[in-house]
Each structure stands twice: as structure tokens, then as C-alpha cells.
Amino acid sequence: MIRTGGVDRPVEISATGRLVVRITADDVGKRVSVRQRLDIRDTLGEFTDTVGVLTSWDDGVLVITRRDGEPVRIPESSLVAGKVVPAAPARRRGPSASYDELARVASRAWRPLESERLGDWELRAAAGFTRRANSVLPLGDPGMPLDSALDAVRRWYGERGLPAYLQAATGGEGTQERLCAELTERGWVREVTAELWVGAPAALADRAEGRGVTLARTADEGWLARYQRKGVSEVALRVLGSGASVWFASIAGPAGAAGSAAVPAAIGRCVVDGRWAGFAAVEVDPALRRRGLAGEVMAALARRALDEGASAAWLQVESDNTAARALYAGTGFGAHHAYHHFRAPDSPAPGRY
Numbered sequence: 344m345i346r347t348g349g350v351d352r353p354v355e356i357s358a359t360g361r362l363v364v365r366i367t368a369d370d371v372g373k374r375v376s377v378r379q380r381l382d383i384r385d386t387l388g389e390f391t392d393t394v395g396v397l398t399s400w401d402d403g404v405l406v407i408t409r410r411d412g413e414p415v416r417i418p419e420s421s422l423v424a425g426k427v428v429p430a431a432p433a434r435r436r437g438p439s440a441s442y443d444e445l446a447r448v449a450s451r452a453w454r455p456l457e458s459e460r461l462g463d464w465e466l467r468a469a470a471g472f473t474r475r476a477n478s479v480l481p482l483g484d485p486g487m488p489l490d491s492a493l494d495a496v497r498r499w500y501g502e503r504g505l506p507a508y509l510q511a512a513t514g515g516e517g518t519q520e521r522l523c524a525e526l527t528e529r530g531w532v533r534e535v536t537a538e539l540w541v542g543a544p545a546a547l548a549d550r551a552e553g554r555g556v557t558l559a560r561t562a563d564e565g566w567l568a569r570y571q572r573k574g575v576s577e578v579a580l581r582v583l584g585s586g587a588s589v590w591f592a593s594i595a596g597p598a599g600a601a602g603s604a605a606v607p608a609a610i611g612r613c614v615v616d617g618r619w620a621g622f623a624a625v626e627v628d629p630a631l632r633r634r635g636l637a638g639e640v641m642a643a644l645a646r647r648a649l650d651e652g653a654s655a656a657w658l659q660v661e662s663d664n665t666a667a668r669a670l671y672a673g674t675g676f677g678a679h680h681a682y683h684h685f686r687a688p689d690s691p692a693p694g695r696y
Contacts, residue, residue, distance in 0.1 A: 366427060370427055371398065378396075409559070438656075441516060447482070448619045450475075451587065452586045453475050461496070477506075479510065530688035532685065533685050534692075537682060546674040547641045562583055588615040620645065654665065
């Protein structure tokens, strides 16, 4: 029971159809589903449902962090139903994997130039090239209270002239909703939400024949010219080349204007690491999109990954990239979890990187 305003309010729908609340403050950290009345003064008014991790319950207000990382504040007095639900919804497709496994695999595929341990956390730096290579991967316990750990993080990045970033995930089993809530409460700014999707490399290989695709172990000048991040430096080349078994794919551009043939029509990158194949940097000449070139690139990379023993695949896609999401969904990929980069409140916002 929840005591609100001096009245015990049974609040989930029971076998008899009665609305019942079966959650308390002791359920902080668990995944819950709640229903609230939008206007507590209107007993026949509208309701809304929220599903996510209960990250706090203080002073009569619940905070539930949804799958997309967005915190929702719910007055206790507006609750009409609530229950604890399974830690993560059953996956309907794609390989089974924990968040911890995928986070480590993804990190190994995009290595920083410098890293240091803070307890179980890994501090990563690569002269500012991408947030992924210049942020903390907080898997486990930092070995000290959170505020002390965040102070150490700010100092470490400040010594390198970099903004302090921390990467945290939501929406999957073992993800970090409570940490995200703690960071938000401390004024850390959530930037660049993306999702990690999982699927089968065989589905990618079957999608197309991989025609006209050249595979190489290193990124040549043409590949880099197509890559969307401009001004690629030696640091970027080292990050791009990191990983257990790295492959770069390209499709030659059409002949025409002087120099146009030197820039590929499409490119991609794949890192094979044990059972996992990670796909990234799939880029297509804007003038040549919707011709299946991205599918050809990924099919060729998937075939190579299968040859090296990969049986599962992952990729990262930003939530607003509708074209990429449609492409990946068409080959059986699905979202595993969302991840976010939180910037310290005293760190200046960098340019796009």
C-alpha cells in the first residue's frame, strides 16, 4: 500500500478489475509501469501510462527514467495504478546479449589513444575525436562515492583540455537509469542520444551481393574523403584503425568531373571481435542514395565477418536517422538499448565531433 494524504490507496488492475498500486519507495531501481491521472481533481479525467526504471521517490514525487533516457516526474498523489514489470522486455529478434557485453565490445571497436581506470570505470581520451573515444565508460563501481568520482573525472579531462563526458545507457537489462538520473540531478547535460541495435550478419549478407565493393585493412585517401567527419587527423586514423579485425569497404564513384572518381560512391567499416561484427561509418554520396549502395557495402562486410566466424552483429544509429533505421530494420536488426553522453555542467560545449 502507498499512504498518501493519510489514506491508504490501493493502486495495477487486479483480477477483479480494480486499479491497484503495488509499488513503494523500496522498488527504486526496478522497472515499473504506472498509470497516473493527469488532473488529480477530476476523478473521471484522462490517464497516462509510463514505463521505465523508478530512479527516485522523494518528497511525494516519483522519477521514472524511460527507455529513451527521458526522466518523467510523477506526483505520488496522481498515481492510480503501478506495478513492477520484468527488468527488460523479451527480445523478439536478434542475438541475446547483456548490456555489459555489448558496451565492452563496442568500446573495443573504437579505442581511445589514452585510457585510465577509475575503479571499474574507464576514462578515455583521443584528443577530442568523437565523444565515444573521449568519455567515461562507467561499467561497475568507481571505487568511491559518486560525487568524488565525478570530481576526478572533471579533473582528468580538464588536464587534457577536454570537456568531461560520461557515456551511460538506458532501456535494456543492466543499463544505467539510476546513474543517468543522478547525473541529471547534478546538472550534467545529456547530449547526442543514439541506440545500439543488434542483428545477424547473415541477414545483411543475404540482402545484397556485395557487388563492386573493395575491402581493405586500412582507410585510403578516397575512403577518408567520403567519411562525413572532415579534417581527419592522425588521431582519427588511429581510432578508425583500432579493433580486433578491422575492414574498410568502398564502392568506386562514377567517372565524370575531374577528381570525382577518386572519391567512393559509398563506404563502410566493420570490426570483427569474436562472435560480434560491428558496423559503422556507412556513408553514401548524397547524389547516389536510394540505389542500394549502402546495402551492397554492408553485405560485403557481413560476408567477410561471417568468414571470420562472426555470428552476431551490432551497430549504432542516432534516433533521428530515419533512413538508416529503415535500412537496418529491414534486415532484422532491432534496438537493444539507448546510450547518451552527459557533459559536466562546468565543461564548455565543444564543436561537433
